[in-house]
Amino acid sequence: MSTAIRGIGELVTWDDDQPIRHDAGLVIDDGRVAWVGASDQTPAADEVIEADGAAVIPGFVDSHTHLVFAGDRAEEFAARMAGRPYEAGGIRTTVAATRAASADELAALAGARLAELHAQGTTTVEIKSGYGLDVATEARLLEVAASLTSETTYLGAHVVPSGVEPTDYVALVTGEMLAACAPHARWIDVFCETGAFDADQARTVLQAGMAAGLKPRIHANQLGYGPGVQLACELGAAAADHCTYLSDADVSALAETGVVAGLLPGVEFSTRHPYPDARRLLQAGVRVAIATDCNPGTSYTSSMPFCIALAVREMGLTPTEALHAATQAGAWSLQRTDVGHLRLGARADLAILNAPSHLHLAYRPGVPLVARVLRASA
Numbered sequence: 001m002s003t004a005i006r007g008i009g010e011l012v013t014w015d016d017d018q019p020i021r022h023d024a025g026l027v028i029d030d031g032r033v034a035w036v037g038a039s040d041q042t043p044a045a046d047e048v049i050e051a052d053g054a055a056v057i058p059g060f061v062d063s064h065t066h067l068v069f070a071g072d073r074a075e076e077f078a079a080r081m082a083g084r085p086y087e088a089g090g091i092r093t094t095v096a097a098t099r100a101a102s103a104d105e106l107a108a109l110a111g112a113r114l115a116e117l118h119a120q121g122t123t124t125v126e127i128k129s130g131y132g133l134d135v136a137t138e139a140r141l142l143e144v145a146a147s148l149t150s151e152t153t154y155l156g157a158h159v160v161p162s163g164v165e166p167t168d169y170v171a172l173v174t175g176e177m178l179a180a181c182a183p184h185a186r187w188i189d190v191f192c193e194t195g196a197f198d199a200d201q202a203r204t205v206l207q208a209g210m211a212a213g214l215k216p217r218i219h220a221n222q223l224g225y226g227p228g229v230q231l232a233c234e235l236g237a238a239a240a241d242h243c244t245y246l247s248d249a250d251v252s253a254l255a256e257t258g259v260v261a262g263l264l265p266g267v268e269f270s271t272r273h274p275y276p277d278a279r280r281l282l283q284a285g286v287r288v289a290i291a292t293d294c295n296p297g298t299s300y301t302s303s304m305p306f307c308i309a310l311a312v313r314e315m316g317l318t319p320t321e322a323l324h325a326a327t328q329a330g331a332w333s334l335q336r337t338d339v340g341h342l343r344l345g346a347r348a349d350l351a352i353l354n355a356p357s358h359l360h361l362a363y364r365p366g367v368p369l370v371a372r373v374l375r376a377s378a
């Protein structure tokens with residue numbers, strides 16, 4: 001089965017020679033990008049889509065979400081907007097609601113959220129556990145996540161649950177819970193922060209996950225300066241996400257190691273923390289991704305276009321850099337070479353915009369500009 005898209009006003013492929021083309025055509029064969037060129041030379045195909053001058057972009061790669069949870073924390077958000085600070089302990093509110101939900105209920109909730117992401121142009125999504133904090137619930141969350149994506153992350157070390165000693169909990173996370181969760185996960189993650197896990201605990205968690213075959217990523221430097229980014233660089237993590245508070249040494253370490261800095265602008269929006277300076281990172285040579293961090297506490301948005309608009313307005317990225325961060329760099333964060341771009345051979349995951357240019361994603365914030373999404377089934 002082949003599909004040709006003709007009349008593309010602007011085609012973003014991230015090809016080295018010509019990252020953005022105009023008046024382009026693209027052919028998909030067997031779920032892969034098989035041809036890219038001038039619109040009037042587009043080869044014949046089984047199906048033809050006329051883009052009528054619209055922009056076509058790679059589908060968004062949302063490299064950081066917590067889609068599997070139950071409950072609602074809108075009141076906590078409202079209190080924050082009235083001046084109360086964000087505290088990591090709010091996670092326990094969601095843990096109580098999530099433990100009380102069945103696997104079917106959790107699958108329905110997460111599936112509905114994933115449908116929201118897809119409708120807004122996201123074609124690859126990472127999903128974490130972390131609202132179970134006991135063996136059975138963490139495994140249940142990962143089974144649900146694995147039914148929705150191959151990019152699953154075990155985050156048993158989100159916070160220490162109420163009534164449990166931190167030492168005992170780290171032993172559980174790196175022992176029985178890891179054994180139950182590793183079969184359903186590709187990644188291991190830890191929330192390294194005051195109020196969650198310190199550097200030594202986080203290192204123990206990540207190294208145990210790595211020994212079980214999982215690849216490391218981390219929640220780092222979200223609520224203040226701290227050791228998380230350095231730990232990510234020490235262990236060769238794929239990504240250090242949040243990066244809200246970075247010292248010059250943190251920025252240098254990210255640049256030297258190639259660890260992707262995952263910026264999550266919805267979090268700063270929803271917690272009133274200061275936005276990190278993405279321009280500072282790019283200038284230092286750091287690889288910068290943006291993601292939604294979709295979760296009920298700090299960023300309940302499923303919209304990559306919203307995050308792009310925030311990253312442009314508040315983090316100093318140009319609209320083109322922000323799109324790159326939301327696609328190609330998201331793929332780097334997940335160590336994927338088949339998504340995040342539309343070069344020959346890429347998975348045919350793309351969005352056709354109701355706009356002539358990707359610039360409109362930031363220029364027209366809040367407007368539903370994703371007209372159609374194609375996702376390869378393989």
Ligand code: NIG
Pocket residue numbers: 088090091094191219222267293295296297298299
């Ligand atoms: O990525 N930082 C830790 N975890 C989530 C917040 C979780 C919550 O508040 O429920 C985050 O921001």
Ligand code: FE
Pocket residue numbers: 064065066219293295
């Ligand atoms: Fe997160």
